[in-house]
Amino acid sequence: MNGQFETLSFAPGYRRVAAAIAERILDRRLKHGDPLPPETELATQFGVNRSTIREALRELESADLVARRRGTKRMVVARPAASRVAGRLRHAFALHDVTVREVWAMLEVLEPPAAEAAALARTPATLARITAAVAAYQADHAAAPAAAAGVGEFFRAVAAAGGNRILPLMHEPLLQLLAVALGVMIDAAPPARARIGVAQARIHEAIERGDAELARSWMAKHVRDFRRGFEIGGIDLDTPVPID
Amino acid sequence: MNGQFETLSFAPGYRRVAAAIAERILDRRLKHGDPLPPETELATQFGVNRSTIREALRELESADLVARRRGTKRMVVARPAASRVAGRLRHAFALHDVTVREVWAMLEVLEPPAAEAAALARTPATLARITAAVAAYQADHAAAPAAAAGVGEFFRAVAAAGGNRILPLMHEPLLQLLAVALGVMIDAAPPARARIGVAQARIHEAIERGDAELARSWMAKHVRDFRRGFEIGGIDLDTPVPID
DNA sequence: AATGGCCTTATTGTCGGACAATCATACTAT
DNA sequence: ATAGTATGATTGTCCGACAATAAGGCCATT
Numbered sequence: 001m002n003g004q005f006e007t008l009s010f011a012p013g014y015r016r017v018a019a020a021i022a023e024r025i026l027d028r029r030l031k032h033g034d035p036l037p038p039e040t041e042l043a044t045q046f047g048v049n050r051s052t053i054r055e056a057l058r059e060l061e062s063a064d065l066v067a068r069r070r071g072t073k074r075m076v077v078a079r080p081a082a083s084r085v086a087g088r089l090r091h092a093f094a095l096h097d098v099t100v101r102e103v104w105a106m107l108e109v110l111e112p113p114a115a116e117a118a119a120l121a122r123t124p125a126t127l128a129r130i131t132a133a134v135a136a137y138q139a140d141h142a143a144a145p146a147a148a149a150g151v152g153e154f155f156r157a158v159a160a161a162g163g164n165r166i167l168p169l170m171h172e173p174l175l176q177l178l179a180v181a182l183g184v185m186i187d188a189a190p191p192a193r194a195r196i197g198v199a200q201a202r203i204h205e206a207i208e209r210g211d212a213e214l215a216r217s218w219m220a221k222h223v224r225d226f227r228r229g230f231e232i233g234g235i236d237l238d239t240p241v242p243i244d
Numbered sequence: 245m246n247g248q249f250e251t252l253s254f255a256p257g258y259r260r261v262a263a264a265i266a267e268r269i270l271d272r273r274l275k276h277g278d279p280l281p282p283e284t285e286l287a288t289q290f291g292v293n294r295s296t297i298r299e300a301l302r303e304l305e306s307a308d309l310v311a312r313r314r315g316t317k318r319m320v321v322a323r324p325a326a327s328r329v330a331g332r333l334r335h336a337f338a339l340h341d342v343t344v345r346e347v348w349a350m351l352e353v354l355e356p357p358a359a360e361a362a363a364l365a366r367t368p369a370t371l372a373r374i375t376a377a378v379a380a381y382q383a384d385h386a387a388a389p390a391a392a393a394g395v396g397e398f399f400r401a402v403a404a405a406g407g408n409r410i411l412p413l414m415h416e417p418l419l420q421l422l423a424v425a426l427g428v429m430i431d432a433a434p435p436a437r438a439r440i441g442v443a444q445a446r447i448h449e450a451i452e453r454g455d456a457e458l459a460r461s462w463m464a465k466h467v468r469d470f471r472r473g474f475e476i477g478g479i480d481l482d483t484p485v486p487i488d
Numbered sequence: 489a490a491t492g493g494c495c496t497t498a499t500t501g502t503c504g505g506a507c508a509a510t511c512a513t514a515c516t517a518t
Numbered sequence: 519a520t521a522g523t524a525t526g527a528t529t530g531t532c533c534g535a536c537a538a539t540a541a542g543g544c545c546a547t548t
Binding site: 014018022025026032038051054055056058059061062063064065079080085088089091092093094095096098102103105106108109110111117165166167170174186220 | 258262266270276295297300302303304306307308309316321323324329332333335336337338339340342346347349352353357361387395407409410411413414418467
């Protein structure tokens with residue numbers, strides 16, 4: 001505060017309205033699932049025009065703090081689903097020209113602990129999802145895109161089994177970013193497909209038996225293996241991740 | 245496709261407009277920093293009313309795909325900054341009632357590899373930031389909030405030194421979520437403050453010397469220590485993270 | 489009782505026009 | 519070169535309007 005004035009802040013009405021509603025949602029005065037008042041009522045309550053309200057609502061809608069169920073009119077308070085937040089993150093990463101190497105390095109950080117946690121916290125339901133993912137991958141030996149999707153589902157199932165709700169949110173954008181590169185890799189390096197199947201089976205087995213250390217080490221090997229696959233597939237690790 | 249019709253999708257005009265512009269941005273036809281055409285021109289180009297354009301713009305603005313430089317009128321194409329994305333993620337986590345334990349577990353996953361990477365990829369500039377963070381923490385022995393902020397800055401500096409641009413984006417929301425709990429902990433458990441200082445110094449030293457293994461193990465110990473701090477500070481690990 | 493048709497009302501999506509505030513720019517005077 | 523001034527472009531906000539449609543109540547049919 002040494003003699004300088006702080007920059008005084010303007011804020012357009014639509015932004016202030018959005019902030020006010022967001023605050024109500026974040027401090028739980030508006031709970032998840034509550035219907036929002038109609039636009040006209042919001043307009044009178046805030047003392048602004050309906051157009052202004054609508055712009056604020058678009059902002060909140062884009063932030064996934066409010067949503068509309070399909071084929072319905074009233075808005076309800078929502079909470080951001082993993083997939084939506086992941087999409088936002090994916091955009092951010094893509095626009096920052098994140099490279100395949102960086103995404104892969106993050107997977108190398110996240111997945112082994114995820115497997116370890118899954119082995120410790122598994123339940124019949126979460127285990128079933130992993131089993132299904134492994135089976136689906138091995139059944140689907142036909143198309144590369146399907147195989148790539150199968151790889152993603154396996155990681156998702158393992159992450160979900162760990163019981164930490166932050167992990168799925170964080171690695172979802174990574175999986176989305178890698179989807180294209182994975183497809184290329186599986187197409188170009190046929191042995192990779194088989195090795196992935198073996199690794200999945202081993203990891204699945206370790207998680208099923210509750211052997212955390214084994215699950216971790218196999219997962220580490222599994223992720224490390226991707227790097228060779230990318231190199232064989234001719235994917236330059238230092239180019240920006242390809243977008244769909 | 246077995247006899248079921250796919251749900252045919254309407255989409256309001258403002259959403260289609262937003263999607264069209266977003267696509268142009270994501271496929272780089274509109275580059276970062278490019279000015280957007282004025283609203284009236286967009287309206288005629290899309291053949292819709294300016295109100296519709298404005299609602300679409302609010303959506304893109306909230307997604308941080310477009311932004312306005314302070315005190316200027318024209319919109320420019322932007323790319324989501326770390327802080328904005330982190331805020332969005334923090335909201336999502338908070339609304340999902342994520343617990344202190346979950347946040348802390350993620351730090352336990354992310355920070356040791358971050359320290360390891362920092363030791364391998366450090367540069368004079370990134371090292372200087374870590375040095376400054378350690379010094380600031382040890383100078384600021386007065387207020388708990390300041391100390392908590394210092395802890396955050398240390399983690400940020402280490403993450404930035406690793407050179408992977410995804411990591412800072414991912415752990416930023418975790419630090420924001422933990423800020424409150426850290427303040428409480430530092431207030432309630434005075435010895436914790438000293439131990440944190442020691443750990444920071446050791447990690448800093450290891451990174452400076454390029455000793456990746458030492459950096460990793462000290463960071464692991466450092467994060468593990470937080471758990472004890474939380475327990476001593478009377479913070480229940482299984483309650484939702486406190487929001488500011 | 490459940491189902492489907494019909495009507496009324498409430499609400500949203502979109503439009504057109506309007507106006508003040510203010511940013512951008514060119515021009516002028518010092 | 520700098521500061522003032524005039525002009526046009528652009529945004530923020532308002533008003534009023536209307537078609538389309540979701541919500542909800544009522545009624546007849548099965």
